[in-house]
Amino acid sequence: MSFSVAPAPSAEGSSGFSRASLRFSPGLSRNRWNALFTAVAALFALCAVLPLLLVLGYVLVKGGSLISFGLLTQLPPPPGLDGGGIGNAILGTIVVTLVASLVAIPVGVGGGIYLSEYSRSGWFAQFVRFGTNVLAGVPSIICGVFVYGLIVSTRLFFGQSYSAMAGGLALAVLMLPTVIKTTDEALKLVPQELRWGAIGIGASRFVTITRITLPAAFTPIATGVVLGIARAAGETAPLIFTALFSPFWPESLFSPIATMSVLIFNFAIMPYEAQNALAWAASFVLVVMILAANLFARWLGRFARA
């Protein structure tokens, strides 16, 4: 910081105050330390951003160069053979994520409504809030273990073990805390006057919530939900032993299904180049989908503030 001191009109010399001491001199040890710390912080920021650029670069270049119409629509080849595509995995990711959303969004929004509209500080609401935070911290692989124990090993659905349904439910467990938290926080931001106004002109609690409060909070809720879906679409750990994998087109909701994330995992550790290439291609599709969802959520979020 350099200050230029306006020439004092009088008696400068008599105060014994040398103006030179106010000038910025980079040679001072404290200024040298400052410059050093700034350089270190800049270096750290560079280190933090570098992996993103490298990963994105590799995925976009290596995966993007492989993308073709056939790759997006064909089935993966048997191990060791060339060609084929990831069509079933793209479809599978969409199906499983859809199942997860259909379960997690109603439950999560309903839970969020309870927390924000019916009981803000009761013991049950506090318990649910605490539980939501705990559930958000449960490792994703544990969600898989849970669904495996509950659904897959007990063959709960029509005697089927591994199934798209089980995978979707495991992802729903993962999404649930995100949806509850966003709904709770979005509804809290709705001005209290809107609720009073609605109740005051004779609307019931139900009508107030569904016609006034929820629409007012729609954008932030949608933002959070889109982010939750994007995160679920990329999750692998809960799917490995619930949805499993399948080299064929999805048959039903109650049979094993291929997903892009599990395909990347399975094909990355195979010793065949064709499979490794498909893993890169699937990474490209997955990353583009997820980044698009993130940017979309950001764009939505802009409306919330306006």
Added chain:
Amino acid sequence: MAVVDPSDLFALRRRPAREKLVDQGFRQLSVLLASIVGLVLLGILLTVLGGAHQAMAAFGLRFITASDWDPIANHYGAFTAIYGTLVTSVLALFIAVPLGVGTAIFITENLIPLWIRQALGLMVELLAAIPSVVLGLWAIFVMEPFLRPLLEALHQSLGWLPFFSTNPQGPGMAPAILILVVMILPIITAISRDSLQQVPPELRQAAYGVGTTRWGAILRVILPAAVSGITGGVMLALGRAMGETMAVTMIIGNSNNFSLSLLAPGNTISSMLANQFGEADGFQVSALMYAALVLMLLTLVVNVLAQWIVRRLSLKYS
């Protein structure tokens, strides 16, 4: 003009029974949906406890201290995996905390134009959105081959230390630690940035006013004021690192042989689950459930501690 009976004006509209029913029904439904969180948590706990019950009865606490994992003899001890989980996540934290906090300072200070800082912040947030399986793929094919000469040099020069005593042969603990750093860096950066931004500007102005330099203010005033939020974020990141599965599974080598060396292949609880759960049956499933229980308790303790720290300390200035 019809004359209105004045008493009608004050007659309250009776709420129809149907409306009351809908109102009550909606309330009950929302209570039910909210309680699903509790049910799911309880379900997770019961499923894992129920599954682990057999192995718990057979091994007790010996499971945590023994390092033999032998599916053929049905003898299980998870020490290697527990050690791997703790070592990889703690070491990753040691690298990621200075990087993350430094980055957060860099993007909250006005050292560079705002748009560059916003772009850096956005990039770090997008890094958090990249699926861990994609990071694992990148780690296998790009990062690990690039790192291997460096790790070999490390082995050659510091091989007398037990931590670098084996020759790196591809997958191992060290690349797993580095990919974990990449994964938890966005969390630490985002939370540190939020905490730094919440520090009231008056503190900084006062520090400048008494004649400190920029970094004097950052290190002596702003960081201490934000330290509670940052600590909470670091604990959350630790919980995330311990539970992280895919990237680690793909790069750690999945070996159950215990080795102190960071260059040797190792194992974490979550990578063991990811690798063996699908193919296990009988008693092995029970042992894996026991390992899952240990992981759950570890992350639970860390997360509850993180929440406690955040709630206890972070509202100092709001």
